[in-house]
Amino acid sequence: MKIIILGAGQVGGTLAEHLASEANDITVVDTDGDRLRALGDRLDIRTIQGRGSFPTVLRQAGADDADMLVAVTNSDETNMVACQVAFTLFHTPTKIARVRESAYLTRSGLFDNDAIPVDVLISPEQVVTNYIKRLIEYPGALQVIDFADGKAQLVAVRAYYGGPLVGQQLRQLREHMPNVDTRVAAIFRRNRPITPQGDTVIEADDEVFFIAATGHIRAVMSEMRRLENDYKRVVIAGGGQIGERLAEAIESRYQVKVIEMNPARCRHLSDSLDSAIVLQGSASDRDLLLEENIADADIFLALTNDDEANIMSSLLAKRLGARKVMSIINNPAYVDLIQGGDIDVAISPQLATIGSLLSHVRRGDIVSAHSLRRGAAEAIEIVAHGDSRSSKVVGRMVEEIALPSGTTIGAVVRDEQVLIAHDDTLIESGDHVILFLVDKKHIRDVERLFQAGLTFF
Numbered sequence: 001m002k003i004i005i006l007g008a009g010q011v012g013g014t015l016a017e018h019l020a021s022e023a024n025d026i027t028v029v030d031t032d033g034d035r036l037r038a039l040g041d042r043l044d045i046r047t048i049q050g051r052g053s054f055p056t057v058l059r060q061a062g063a064d065d066a067d068m069l070v071a072v073t074n075s076d077e078t079n080m081v082a083c084q085v086a087f088t089l090f091h092t093p094t095k096i097a098r099v100r101e102s103a104y105l106t107r108s109g110l111f112d113n114d115a116i117p118v119d120v121l122i123s124p125e126q127v128v129t130n131y132i133k134r135l136i137e138y139p140g141a142l143q144v145i146d147f148a149d150g151k152a153q154l155v156a157v158r159a160y161y162g163g164p165l166v167g168q169q170l171r172q173l174r175e176h177m178p179n180v181d182t183r184v185a186a187i188f189r190r191n192r193p194i195t196p197q198g199d200t201v202i203e204a205d206d207e208v209f210f211i212a213a214t215g216h217i218r219a220v221m222s223e224m225r226r227l228e229n230d231y232k233r234v235v236i237a238g239g240g241q242i243g244e245r246l247a248e249a250i251e252s253r254y255q256v257k258v259i260e261m262n263p264a265r266c267r268h269l270s271d272s273l274d275s276a277i278v279l280q281g282s283a284s285d286r287d288l289l290l291e292e293n294i295a296d297a298d299i300f301l302a303l304t305n306d307d308e309a310n311i312m313s314s315l316l317a318k319r320l321g322a323r324k325v326m327s328i329i330n331n332p333a334y335v336d337l338i339q340g341g342d343i344d345v346a347i348s349p350q351l352a353t354i355g356s357l358l359s360h361v362r363r364g365d366i367v368s369a370h371s372l373r374r375g376a377a378e379a380i381e382i383v384a385h386g387d388s389r390s391s392k393v394v395g396r397m398v399e400e401i402a403l404p405s406g407t408t409i410g411a412v413v414r415d416e417q418v419l420i421a422h423d424d425t426l427i428e429s430g431d432h433v434i435l436f437l438v439d440k441k442h443i444r445d446v447e448r449l450f451q452a453g454l455t456f457f
Contacts, residue, residue, distance in 0.1 A: 006052030007073035053081040063090040087117035129245040139228035148413035171198035181420040182212040185436035193438040211410035213418040231298035237283030238304035283313035295321030302327040378440040399423035406438035
């Protein structure tokens with residue numbers, strides 16, 4: 001697939017890295033020559049220096065025969081104009097734009113072909129807000145991913161001493177919970193993947209990915225670790241777009257305090273939020289945190305744009321007694337360094353956003369794709385089409401499907417029913433199949449496996 005990516009920042013660069021490793025023809029456009037050279041030295045891609053909304057620059061990047069334009073520069077306006085130019089002059093089939101400003105997103109009809117022709121809108125702030133909201137809803141989870149419109153979820157947890165299943169074989173999960181069906185999709189032990197078998201023994205500190213119907217998630221989590229009490233008191237450090245959206249989304253269910261340094265922003269937050277308390281000051285001000293009883297906080301969320309400020313305020317909050325701390329970390333190199341220590345969960349906005357982009361870039365009828373383990377692994381939801389003659393999947397049991405190495409089928413969603421995948425589970429046409437790939441280099445093999453042959457068409 002020939003793809004033009006506008007913007008070589010963290011999202012554009014991470015997306016280029018994902019796609020270049022999958023035999024795509026990638027061209028990255030940016031005004032920053034140094035950033036392009038650094039990207040070009042690492043990846044097998046073309047780079048063009050220039051403004052991505054200019055017709056001459058798009059033509060130079062190969063827009064005449066491009067399959068897709070992904071506009072993820074830091075400017076909403078540049079991204080929108082680039083999609084307009086690509087549609088009008090080059091008839092680019094698929095146009096994806098990152099649009100951050102909510103003033104654009106709330107206008108219906110603005111992004112139709114008759115107005116601004118954008119096929120897929122990506123709002124990083126909303127993606128990250130939803131990501132954090134799910135983590136708040138499941139205390140103790142490292143990652144929570146929705147599939148099939150929320151009917152099934154993939155959850156990552158760290159197994160702890162005291163969990164009923166720790167030190168026991170996976171096959172005993174069914175004995176512990178005879179009325180709950182679940183599947184462990186993957187286990188990461190000391191950062192190395194283990195393909196789960198019935199006789200696999202879960203060890204303390206394993207990172208366990210399991211899939212289940214949404215209503216069964218808490219029961220399965222309780223087998224891996226002591227189930228934590230629901231959060232009640234939430235402190236948000238940073239009243240920017242993510243902090244504001246999150247406070248709006250959860251203030252009716254939780255006691256929320258927002259700490260923001262900028263006085264004007266504080267006034268805006270006070271006017272727009274209903275019940276959340278807005279405090280003006282620094283989240284790394286020890287006296288302020290003590291005054292606001294940080295030791296009573298169930299969760300402290302550092303959501304500013306400054307990695308160092310987020311890390312330091314999170315460490316301080318944890319030292320002063322906050323039960324759990326989570327921090328947005330924009331620099332991918334920092335994520336592995338800090339997660340699992342004093343900071344319980346490090347959130348990478350670009351990897352959360354990449355997941356939203358991947359489902360639109362993948363071949364085949366892929367409904368959603370999610371980057372896991374800082375991009376090393378991937379979970380996808382793909383629709384099976386065809387019949388037993390035209391498809392290598394439909395009409396076959398899971399044990400008969402020639403899955404690539406390190407790939408497991410976790411669940412099948414059929415209409416409203418969530419079927420946890422077992423060896424004798426039969427795949428039917430129209431099923432939404434949820435797969436876990438320990439090594440994402442096999443994604444092309446999975447896509448080819450699920451493509452129906454010509455006899456189907």
